[in-house]
Amino acid sequence: MTRRDKALQLARRGGIVTGLAIAGLVGVYIRALVYTPIERFQGPAQKIFYVHAPVAWASLLAFAVCGLLSLAYLFMRDRRVDLLAVSSAEVGVALSVAMLTTGPIWGKPIWGTWWTWDARLTSTLFLFLLFVGYLVLRGALSDLEVRARYSAAVGVMALVLVPFIHVTVYWFRTLHPAPVVMKPESPSLPGVMLTTLLISIAVFTLLYIGFLMLRYALAVLEDVKLEEAAHELS
Amino acid sequence: MTWRGAVAIARKDLAIEWRTKTAFMSSLVFAVLVLAVLFFARDATAVSAFDMAPGVLWVTFTFAGMLGLNRAFLVERENRSLDGLRLSPATPTAIFLGKVAGNIVFVGVVELVSLPLFVLFYDVAIWRQVPLLIGVIAMATVAFVAVGTLLSAMVVRTRFSEVMLPVLLLPFLVPPIVSAVQLTWRILADRPLAEMTGWLSLLGSFDIVFFILSLLLFDAIITE
Amino acid sequence: MHASSDPLIVATDVSWRVGYRWIVRQVSTTVSAGEVLLLVGGNGTGKTSLIRLVAGLVRPTKGAIQRRAEVGMVAHHTMLYDALTAHENLAFVARLHGVDPARPVELLNRMGLAKAIDQRIATFSRGMLQRLAIARALLHEPRVLLLDEPLSGLDDAGSRVVVGLLEELRDQGCAVVIATHQLVELLDVATDIGFMAAGKMVEHAPVAGRDAGQVVNRYRALLEEGQ
Numbered sequence: 001m002t003r004r005d006k007a008l009q010l011a012r013r014g015g016i017v018t019g020l021a022i023a024g025l026v027g028v029y030i031r032a033l034v035y036t037p038i039e040r041f042q043g044p045a046q047k048i049f050y051v052h053a054p055v056a057w058a059s060l061l062a063f064a065v066c067g068l069l070s071l072a073y074l075f076m077r078d079r080r081v082d083l084l085a086v087s088s089a090e091v092g093v094a095l096s097v098a099m100l101t102t103g104p105i106w107g108k109p110i111w112g113t114w115w116t117w118d119a120r121l122t123s124t125l126f127l128f129l130l131f132v133g134y135l136v137l138r139g140a141l142s143d144l145e146v147r148a149r150y151s152a153a154v155g156v157m158a159l160v161l162v163p164f165i166h167v168t169v170y171w172f173r174t175l176h177p178a179p180v181v182m183k184p185e186s187p188s189l190p191g192v193m194l195t196t197l198l199i200s201i202a203v204f205t206l207l208y209i210g211f212l213m214l215r216y217a218l219a220v221l222e223d224v225k226l227e228e229a230a231h232e233l234s
Numbered sequence: 235m236t237w238r239g240a241v242a243i244a245r246k247d248l249a250i251e252w253r254t255k256t257a258f259m260s261s262l263v264f265a266v267l268v269l270a271v272l273f274f275a276r277d278a279t280a281v282s283a284f285d286m287a288p289g290v291l292w293v294t295f296t297f298a299g300m301l302g303l304n305r306a307f308l309v310e311r312e313n314r315s316l317d318g319l320r321l322s323p324a325t326p327t328a329i330f331l332g333k334v335a336g337n338i339v340f341v342g343v344v345e346l347v348s349l350p351l352f353v354l355f356y357d358v359a360i361w362r363q364v365p366l367l368i369g370v371i372a373m374a375t376v377a378f379v380a381v382g383t384l385l386s387a388m389v390v391r392t393r394f395s396e397v398m399l400p401v402l403l404l405p406f407l408v409p410p411i412v413s414a415v416q417l418t419w420r421i422l423a424d425r426p427l428a429e430m431t432g433w434l435s436l437l438g439s440f441d442i443v444f445f446i447l448s449l450l451l452f453d454a455i456i457t458e
Numbered sequence: 459m460h461a462s463s464d465p466l467i468v469a470t471d472v473s474w475r476v477g478y479r480w481i482v483r484q485v486s487t488t489v490s491a492g493e494v495l496l497l498v499g500g501n502g503t504g505k506t507s508l509i510r511l512v513a514g515l516v517r518p519t520k521g522a523i524q525r526r527a528e529v530g531m532v533a534h535h536t537m538l539y540d541a542l543t544a545h546e547n548l549a550f551v552a553r554l555h556g557v558d559p560a561r562p563v564e565l566l567n568r569m570g571l572a573k574a575i576d577q578r579i580a581t582f583s584r585g586m587l588q589r590l591a592i593a594r595a596l597l598h599e600p601r602v603l604l605l606d607e608p609l610s611g612l613d614d615a616g617s618r619v620v621v622g623l624l625e626e627l628r629d630q631g632c633a634v635v636i637a638t639h640q641l642v643e644l645l646d647v648a649t650d651i652g653f654m655a656a657g658k659m660v661e662h663a664p665v666a667g668r669d670a671g672q673v674v675n676r677y678r679a680l681l682e683e684g685q
Contacts, residue, residue, distance in 0.1 A: 074454050130405040137402060140392035144477045150388045153451045154402065157381070160447055164409040164440055171432065172412060230478030242553040250541045309539065317515055318537035318594070321529060322554040458516045
């Protein structure tokens, strides 16, 4: 099986995973709107929370995967690792756009303002900008090997930067509700809502995997094209 | 070996800069302009210059410093003299340390020249706090220069390096610059040291972590 | 001449690619002390890349290169700093290599740059820059010399100085690799010739026993073949 065939097969599988995730998303929303009670203090606006929090999780996951793959690239110097890293970064950027748009929509009715310099929102904003920079840098470098090496260095630095940014912004000021899920004694989120949220997180993780498969397949196909062009030249 | 190489490289960079002074003069004039222009960027009846001062100081330092960072590797690009460094016994570590040292002197001099102007323009009486303030400036400068040197080694390979450096560098400057601003206003307001330890340790750990990380990654950037 | 008595450069099955294009393919060669290998071939046949590989500036994708002595290199680019004077440029290199601080002046005299010693090199002519670049490469007395078009920009007098210098270095036991189009001028220095085509060293033969006409004709034939 050629690389092209493998990539096409991966794209088909990625399409199936993405399709499943989108079906799951529909399910989550039916559950959230119809079967999950309206939150007492926040009202119906709280429903967007079932997208906002999971999509934030998925974008962080995407960036973390990119950072870890970047580190791996520096040791392995394998082009496939680089292609997977950039695929994850791009998916992460797309997901963080969703996070950064749903945040203010939630924030307006709840906090009374579209944008707040809340710790998590701000961290994501900087992370988003950082990875846009990562993609811009890649676009400006034409040598494939140099591009892979340089962007891997930025990816590793981003991975290390995240905790620093988070502490900085958190100390600066925070308006965000205290972590609502992972409190060991008593989860402050009622059971039904928690279940909906956890299902949604699973669905968004699946969506990330589907997107990643599709994007990686595309990256491999582009690479195959480059390889063919190089063969024609020589 | 490493030290000899690093010192030679830093000396050479500063000699080149001393000869041309283009980057230095641009950075300095830029710093003075920012200090002066930002003074007017407020409602004078509601916001005192003193309240704005810490933020203005760090905006000035950050942007003025950034103007000079690309210079270190642009100089190596013009006749591909970076190849010459790589062929010499100077290790990547020596090259990085030399470049960082040269940049620290460069940024440090811009800072030291604009600091008195800042005191004058914003009427902050800092004499007693000077040692502490300089300590904070030094710590933030190390963070700024270490990360900036690494990133500038990459962006000089691209077509739009002048724009690319700030885009990549600024997210990394969030922790050190926010810490420096927080520390600066506390210092200027004469707050007790206990209120500063948190930010000082954040800045200090950023320095250590990112200096070492930049040093390690530089090897991967410079070796083909 | 000193065949394989003291190999200073040993390249074993070296290949190098950029992206998916193979620039250098399976080159194996040995250059010993007292040998001068002339790399000839058309543009884009991998001469410069091979020089950079031997210098260690880029890593081979496959194969291995051993350098058993310090390397001096003259490249397309001068590797000099325009804002510094001739002497400052060499003094910097001397400091990097930890060589005697008197050596730059000695070499500048040797290369006929004595008068321009304290001039900024931004004012230098192409030929002066080339001579300075050669001085830069020789500063630390390397026993492996890699020269990419060493005669470019030099007039006849300048070329003669450099050719004389190369003969001297060869006889002192340096291993020299020269990539060039100026085959005729450098033929007297060379002990071996490597013909490059499409990244391969298609022919590798000693110069001894062949007259200049033969070598030049063979070179022309190979060039035409490549096109």
